[in-house]
Each structure stands twice: as C-alpha cells, then as structure tokens.
Amino acid sequence: MTKYNRKKEERDVSYYIEGILKGNRVVLAQAITMVESNAKRHFDKAQQIIEALLQTQSSSIRIGITGVPGAGKSTFIDSIGTYLCNQGYRVAVLAVDPSSKVSRGSIMGDKTRMERLARNPRAFIRPSPSGGNLGGVNRKTRETITLCEAAGYDVIIVETMGVGQGEFVVRDMVDFFMLLVLTGAGDELQTMKKGIMELPDLVVVNKADGDNLRKAKKAKQEYNTILHFLKPFTAGWSTRAVTASALQEIGIEEIVQIIHDFMEYTKDSELFYKRRREQQRNWLHELVKHDLYQQFYHHAKVSQQLTYFEKAVMNGEKSVTASALELLALFIKE
Structure with missing residues (x-):
C-alpha cells in the first residue's frame, strides 16, 4: 500500500499537507471532501490543513464566471481552460452547482460538460454542491481555493450557478469577474438581478458564430452602451463587452489578453493586493x-x-x- 493509498482512518494532517504541496490530485480531492463535510471531526482536521498551507506562496489569479442559463458557461470554461493549459498554466475549476433539495447533491455533471479539460493533466475540476446555503458556498469555496493554490494551480476558475445572489458572494472571492451573455441585450437584461451589470470586469457575448454573429456584434454594442453609464466595480478599469465563440474558440486569446492587462493594471496600482486583503476581512x-x-x-x-x-x-x-x-x-x- 503506497503512502497516498492509506485507509481514511490512517491519514493524518501531514499526509494531506505533503500530498497537496506535491500537487497530488487524489489527495487534493480528499482534502476538499473534508472541507465540504459538515462532520466536526472533518472540520477540525480541515482547518489544521488550511492553517498549515496559508503561508504557501501563490501568484494565482482567481476568475469568477457567471451567466444566464444557456449562455454556454461550461463550454466557455472548457475552451478557455484548455487554452490556458496549453499556455503552460495549471487550471482548477470549482463549479458551484445548484443542489437537489431532496438529496443535497450536485445535479449538474460538470466533468461531462468539460470533456477536454477533464482529460487534461494540467487541470483539476471540482463540482461542489451548494446545499442551498450561500454561507456554506462562501466558506467551502474559499477554503477549496486555498487548497488548490497550495497544490500549484495558478488559475482558479469559479463557475457560479447562474445570475442571482450567489454572484455577489463569488464576486467577493475572485480577482476578475466575467459575465457571459447571449444576443438580445434588451430582453436579457430584464431577467437579470438588479446590480448584476455593475459586478463584471468583462462582459462576453458568447455564441458569436454562424447566423448568430451579426446579432452578437449588435448585442456587444448595446452592452458597451450600457456599461458606459455604469460605475465599474474595479476603480480605474473600463469594463467592456466583447464577442466570443467558445465552440469555435474564437475570441478566447483576446479575452486572456484582457485578463493579463487587468492583472497588470491592478497589481501596478496596488488594487489587487488591497482587494485580496479586503476579501479576507469580509x-x-x-x-x-x-x-x-x-x-x-x-x-x-x-x-x-x-x-x-x-x-x-x-x-x-x-x-x-x-x-x-x-x-x-x-x-x-x-
């Protein structure tokens, strides 16, 4: 029996710390399961692991992605995540799922919706049930981010369950926040929760291909008009809308460059570090x-x-x- 195949009762805190620091995905998944557990014995052990890993140096970027149902979030994450892996990054995807009110389990199969990324050795995908509790999402997702960063993942993508209160929770745990939308900005905005348009650092009009391309370009103009009159969430940053086709991988490189520009701007202006400190306080x-x-x-x-x-x-x-x-x-x- 190898060290990382120990029976559950034989695993001590050092087993998890060493395994995570070595980038062992099996141990990372086991530690996240403990973080998500509501059992006190698991909670206590998970907190010891997190405390030990807090000082791990990480230069990660945390990206939140949300969007209305049908906007193609999973296909988009599969596309941008694969692109980033090919650029040499290690990518962790934390998908905050809607949960069955009966079983409290995840009802969306994220790994089946991100086929290429799920097979990529540089990627780690973790669907997590919300349990209908935003406070639980707040703690468990934040702690899972800490574990993933300690394991060497330098891009952490948090996919949210859709446009709603959860987006405000996730906005406060990421550096860069993206809103995926479809064509027909006027109609779609009517279904969005008030204030959601003030949260993103970038709006992506997805599915901009084929017969939909002309409508997507028109929607981009409409969103840019709207964004022009809104105060950006990140001071000094001009939030704008762009078009993309996750299916055909069009616009992905431009979006990644925008994220790089954002990181450079916020780090140069110290906003990045200020926001991280404020997020810890919150x-x-x-x-x-x-x-x-x-x-x-x-x-x-x-x-x-x-x-x-x-x-x-x-x-x-x-x-x-x-x-x-x-x-x-x-x-x-x-």
Missing part, C-alpha cells in the same frame, strides 16, 4: 455571521421555544420585535 465577518446563525437555531432553548413564538407572531398575539428579542435573550443567557 470573509471573517461573513463566517462570524454564518456561524452565529447556525448556533442560534441549534440552541436547545431556542429550538424548544421557536415554534411557540412563530405561532404567536402569526396569530398577532406577540410583536415580531419583542419575540425576536426574547429568543435572542434565551441564546445570550447561555
């Missing part, structure tokens, strides 16, 4: 809020009294504010 506050929320609802006395207070406020017998304060008092007194 992560701290988000985790405190998330863990307090969990502790509150799992508190024995709160659990016992919650149904009573819910019925009381629904029947108009008690005010919502007074009920909330009484429940909080039960929690704080402990």
Whole structure:
C-alpha cells in the first residue's frame, strides 16, 4: 500500500499537507471532501490543513464566471481552460452547482460538460454542491481555493450557478469577474438581478458564430452602451463587452489578453493586493455571521421555544420585535 493509498482512518494532517504541496490530485480531492463535510471531526482536521498551507506562496489569479442559463458557461470554461493549459498554466475549476433539495447533491455533471479539460493533466475540476446555503458556498469555496493554490494551480476558475445572489458572494472571492451573455441585450437584461451589470470586469457575448454573429456584434454594442453609464466595480478599469465563440474558440486569446492587462493594471496600482486583503476581512465577518446563525437555531432553548413564538407572531398575539428579542435573550443567557 503506497503512502497516498492509506485507509481514511490512517491519514493524518501531514499526509494531506505533503500530498497537496506535491500537487497530488487524489489527495487534493480528499482534502476538499473534508472541507465540504459538515462532520466536526472533518472540520477540525480541515482547518489544521488550511492553517498549515496559508503561508504557501501563490501568484494565482482567481476568475469568477457567471451567466444566464444557456449562455454556454461550461463550454466557455472548457475552451478557455484548455487554452490556458496549453499556455503552460495549471487550471482548477470549482463549479458551484445548484443542489437537489431532496438529496443535497450536485445535479449538474460538470466533468461531462468539460470533456477536454477533464482529460487534461494540467487541470483539476471540482463540482461542489451548494446545499442551498450561500454561507456554506462562501466558506467551502474559499477554503477549496486555498487548497488548490497550495497544490500549484495558478488559475482558479469559479463557475457560479447562474445570475442571482450567489454572484455577489463569488464576486467577493475572485480577482476578475466575467459575465457571459447571449444576443438580445434588451430582453436579457430584464431577467437579470438588479446590480448584476455593475459586478463584471468583462462582459462576453458568447455564441458569436454562424447566423448568430451579426446579432452578437449588435448585442456587444448595446452592452458597451450600457456599461458606459455604469460605475465599474474595479476603480480605474473600463469594463467592456466583447464577442466570443467558445465552440469555435474564437475570441478566447483576446479575452486572456484582457485578463493579463487587468492583472497588470491592478497589481501596478496596488488594487489587487488591497482587494485580496479586503476579501479576507469580509470573509471573517461573513463566517462570524454564518456561524452565529447556525448556533442560534441549534440552541436547545431556542429550538424548544421557536415554534411557540412563530405561532404567536402569526396569530398577532406577540410583536415580531419583542419575540425576536426574547429568543435572542434565551441564546445570550447561555
């Protein structure tokens, strides 16, 4: 039995640290499974591993990619990820999936939708169920990024589940954020959550090929008009729209160059490092809020009294504010 085939119960923290630092993909996947676990024994071990790897030097870029359903996110990631691997980069893709409310499992087969990238030895693809909990996405995805960077992946791509609240969470854990759209900007914008157009550093009108090319060019002009009147998320950076065809690999090289230009600009202006520090601070506050929320609802006395207070406020017998304060008092007194 080799060192990296040890039975689960025989694996200590050093097994994971050494394996990750050596770029062992099997060990990396095992460590991520621990990070995603809700079991306390796994949580404690995962935190020890992350603490040990935090000081690992990494010059990675973290890229968030979102888009409306049908925008071709997976095909686009397969195309740009393969291009980057061919340029000598090691690419990790973390796909935050919608989850079944029954099984809590991932319902999208990312590896089957990124066939070339899944076979590339320089790539690592990890679909992760969100469990319907954005706080969970926040912690688990951030910690998975740390593990991937320690394993030597210098491009981390986070694919989000679509246009919605999750995009605001992911925007705060990446350096560069891309929004994939289709033709017909006016109609599509009506379906987007308010504020989503203020998040990206680049808008990509995908599927710009064949009979759709003319419409894609028109959509690019419409988006550039819209972006001209919006304040960019990254100060001093001009967010713009470009066309691309992930299927035919048209426009991928231009997009990669834009990302390089962005990295150069933000590092020269110190914005890159400032944003990374702010993201760490925000992560701290988000985790405190998330863990307090969990502790509150799992508190024995709160659990016992919650149904009573819910019925009381629904029947108009008690005010919502007074009920909330009484429940909080039960929690704080402990």
